[in-house]
Amino acid sequence: MSGAAPARSALPIFPLVAKRVGSALITLLLVSAVIFTISGLLPGDAAQETLGQSATPEQITALRHEMGLDRPALTRYAEWLAAIARGDPGQSMVANMPVRDIIAQRLPNSLMLAGFTALVSVPLALLIGIASAINRGGKLDRALNIATLSMVAVPEFLVATLGVLIFSVKMLWLPSIALVSQEATWSETLRSCALPILTLTVVVVAQMARMTRAAVADQLDRPYVEMARLKGVPFRRIVLVHTMPNAIGPIVNAMALSLSYLLGGAVIVETIFNFPGLASLMVNAVTSRDMPLLQACAMIFCAAYLSLMLLADVVAILANPRLRER
């Protein structure tokens, strides 16, 4: 890790990032096309869903015309594409407000939940993973293994429901639903989000910890670790300074995967705790066939996933000098 390294390494990263951003844009385009096609196959459209069971054909035709749904699908897609290229996600068909405003209400909530969960789960996962890698085969390792494996195995709705039963219904410590509003103070918001954060942490921490353990354990078997030990380097230094930079690639990759799940995959947690996040908004958009909203949510999830993956790669390259040379 010489001082010259960053200067040398910074250059090869830019083309990589540029290339990845380019392919990300193509991916987004493909995803939007796929979503548009698939949601077009769903029975019913926004007009029918809005009017519901008690709609008459004339009402549906009128509303369809109002929403512009009577135009060919390709025209609608092209128009949407042109608008999004200008940065305008359009108007929600069902809520009659700009998609931008709806997302602006929900996205901060989702980011906050994902952020807090990451703050709790990433250090916890590192701790668990490293501790069990160091004690491989020991009692602590086995205990942590059992704990993490059972966390992976338990579905999140069970964790959430048990959490609510114990902490809110029986003990009355925490609210059973997450009420997020502007006038709530930070401590109130944190308190009402405690159970969702706990549940999501349980869900994501296990996989990250398992990956950390595997990566660190793999490095600990390498000859250079043995050499360092023979030289008398303190064990803590071996783990943190010698093996971690080598293990960081797969770890960050696993973390990026888990964290991207926090944004879009939190549907069940959002449902149980009634959390006003993006994932439930997207489910809403599907059931009401609100195409502009659905597309916008999908774009956000896809973009978040791609940028987390890109970030993971960049971190892995920066941490590992050998990757920089290529």
Next chain:
Amino acid sequence: MSGSLTRRGAIAAGLAGAGLFALPARAPAISVPRRGGSIRVAAQSTSTADTLDPAKGALSTDYVRHFMLYSGLTKTGADLVPRPSLAETVESRDRITWSFTLRRGVRFHDGSELTSADVVWSLRRHSDPKLGSKMATIAKQFAEVRADGRYGLIIRLTGANADLPAILSQSHFLIVRNGETAPRGNGTGPFRLGDFKPGVRTVVTRNPDYWIPGRPYLDRIELISIPDEVSRVNALLAGDVQFVNALNPRSTKRIDSSSGHGVLATPSSLYTNLIMRQDRLPTGNPDFVQAIKHLIDRPLVKRALFRNYATIGNDQPIPPFHPYYNASLPQTGLDLDRARWHLRRSGLAGVRLPMYASPAAEGSVDMASILQEYGSRVGLELAVNRVPGDGYWSTHWMRHPMSFGNTNPRPTADLIFSLFYKSDAEWNESGWKDTSFDQLLVQARGEADEAKRKALYGEMQAQVHARCGSVIPVFITLIDGYDRRLKGLKPVPLGGFMAYQFAEFAWWDA
């Protein structure tokens, strides 16, 4: 006030008077409503389609929100009798032309006075197809809506309809300000809008200038929704919300076991029915229909599916607690021998037929399974096709020889019959066509004499019961859960949450 509704004649006047005097007399004995308090209420449904426009209300959350913010010309109470509300008098000689006199000095939340122009605007806008009003079909009956001076209103209908006051008591016909194309909560209702975020929450605060002095009692209500039923119960028990609706009968045990919470059961005319298309075979065969009607174990449906939170039905849509209920009809029950006999007569023994059931029609999947079981005992091979709730109404409902429907309570017998049983009705679910029924329907709609009306509706119930391809095993009781400190609640058969109108009457005792 009781004499102002001419259509109900002497009977209604007596009823209304009794109701009015009974309430204040009984209330002090329990406890006097107290001002103040802030509660949070959780309904089951929400979406980004949540609206402040009464005409577009589609879900329970919408109805509750609209009744908090707006008032209507009339109001229907627990006895299903409509009474004047924003209208001071409602009069009609021929039940075609109706004249209303508005209450004076009623103010919108923005301070402007309610006049006939506001009412004319509010009623006329339903006829605009671009609006997408849920009541567009009913508003077609309005041949003319015009102001008669500053406080007078004339509605001329296309045909006689004695039920106009009941129709106007629905949340969709609540009154908005003149000229508002997209209402934003400015009404004459008991609460003023504080905060509204579609799909998230609605906050309202007490309207101190509400036109009924003393009401409402609560200072603030936050209306949210928790779509997940278990979460809704948990939130109630954890004290995060004080009033919830649409509970599963299985949850009542949990609520009853908590000393601080209670169950508010509302027997309603909500039903899930099995639809047999009369224009297709084999379901168009009258003997087949009779066989199926005798294959339903109604007490089992009531007990096993709804934990007794249901009222046994008799294949016609008017429930026993309705004023027009025809009690003289024989109850159809499980009778395998009769079913076998009808099936033999129909020549359809051994026929294989799918039933389309879906979670969208509450309880339909289990009902179909029960029917399948009894069908197999008489040699009828019925298959249960369980389809997703998403898109069920547009793709499966009424589209197959056998499917399930789900019909919400309607304010009048006429609406139920005209929407679902009239020959040319859009949702004539079973495709049943009967000219004598249609004639009775029109006759009853314009009939002023209450006793004659009841007889006419009784005859229509008998016809639907005997000949229509709709099986109504039970009427489903609506279940709300509440914090016992919330007082003033009572069941109103038109819907949960006191037919969505609790906000005006509920008070907090703590």
